[in-house]
Amino acid sequence: MKGDIRKALDYLNENKVRATYTAVQSYLGFGVMEKLDWEEILGPRRQYTSWVVSKKSSMPIGYAETDLHPDLLVNEKVITKGRQLQTALKGYTKSAEVESPNDKNGQDEEAKVEVADCHGNNCAVMCPKCGKAYLVSSFLNKGVRSCPHCGGSKAVFKEVKEEWEATHQDAIVAPEQEATRLIFKREWLGYDVWVTFTEGDVTYRYPHDQLLQTFISRLGIIAGTKSWETDGMYHFPRLSGEQKILLQRYVVDDQTKSGVKVEMVNELPSNANTERE
Ligand SMILES: [Zn+2]
Numbered sequence: 001m002k003g004d005i006r007k008a009l010d011y012l013n014e015n016k017v018r019a020t021y022t023a024v025q026s027y028l029g030f031g032v033m034e035k036l037d038w039e040e041i042l043g044p045r046r047q048y049t050s051w052v053v054s055k056k057s058s059m060p061i062g063y064a065e066t067d068l069h070p071d072l073l074v075n076e077k078v079i080t081k082g083r084q085l086q087t088a089l090k091g092y093t094k095s096a097e098v099e100s101p102n103d104k105n106g107q108d109e110e111a112k113v114e115v116a117d118c119h120g121n122n123c124a125v126m127c128p129k130c131g132k133a134y135l136v137s138s139f140l141n142k143g144v145r146s147c148p149h150c151g152g153s154k155a156v157f158k159e160v161k162e163e164w165e166a167t168h169q170d171a172i173v174a175p176e177q178e179a180t181r182l183i184f185k186r187e188w189l190g191y192d193v194w195v196t197f198t199e200g201d202v203t204y205r206y207p208h209d210q211l212l213q214t215f216i217s218r219l220g221i222i223a224g225t226k227s228w229e230t231d232g233m234y235h236f237p238r239l240s241g242e243q244k245i246l247l248q249r250y251v252v253d254d255q256t257k258s259g260v261k262v263e264m265v266n267e268l269p270s271n272a273n274t275e276r277e
Contacts, residue, residue, distance in 0.1 A: 018072065026081070177196070
């Protein structure tokens with residue numbers, strides 16, 4: 001009968017009732033004589049875990065005043081037996097499923113984080129409980145992360161990002177951009193931006209970051225130029241033959257398709273090597 005500590009803590013918090021270390025130990029399936037590392041089982045000392053108390057004092061051991069749940073003493077009853085806790089939790093399973101969404105929304109268990117910075121799929125937040133910063137990412141842990149320092153706060157990427165964008169209009173980068181020519185902008189980096197532009201009869205749509213990498217590695221340009229380093233952008237008034245080759249896979253529309261020119265365009269890749277000599 002191995003118990004679930006998370007469920008037990010949820011129950012104690014929701015019902016505002018304390019349980020002794022011994023009761024929890026027994027509920028979790030450990031022997032009475034076993035010496036447990038409570039920090040490992042409960043995580044950092046915080047209000048949420050303060051319901052687990054010493055049998056002697058009916059208070060948690062080693063907790064600072066601020067780590068005690070404000071309602072800790074509203075109920076005189078203390079669960080002292082593992083079996084008692086187990087019975088209580090049996091009936092709790094059902095309501096936990098129904099009520100868990102409410103739990104997540106509130107209580108003082110998990111305080112609201114402060115957004116410090118967002119870039120692309122990552123946001124940095126400040127933990128209101130311990131004051132330390134941590135990162136939350138849209139593609140890790142379903143975009144939800146608890147404070148790795150104290151466990152006292154939780155950041156939800158979607159909410160954090162929304163909040164950031166509400167106060168930083170300029171931080172919003174649309175995934176589709178229109179341009180009059182081939183251009184790279186520092187402010188688009190990391191946003192998975194696609195850019196569409198037309199030169200002559202040909203319309204291109206290219207993945208900004210990926211093509212920038214290709215241009216830097218293949219053509220050895222952009223990085224280090226004043227335009228890029230100072231102004232944060234680099235553009236091409238007219239495409240060279242070599243650049244057209246690199247862009248060819250991103251052609252989305254070619255008005256010359258019916259004409260003679262199309263043959264030239266198609267031939268470019270195979271000519272690439274000889275052209276340079
Ligand atoms: Zn924290």
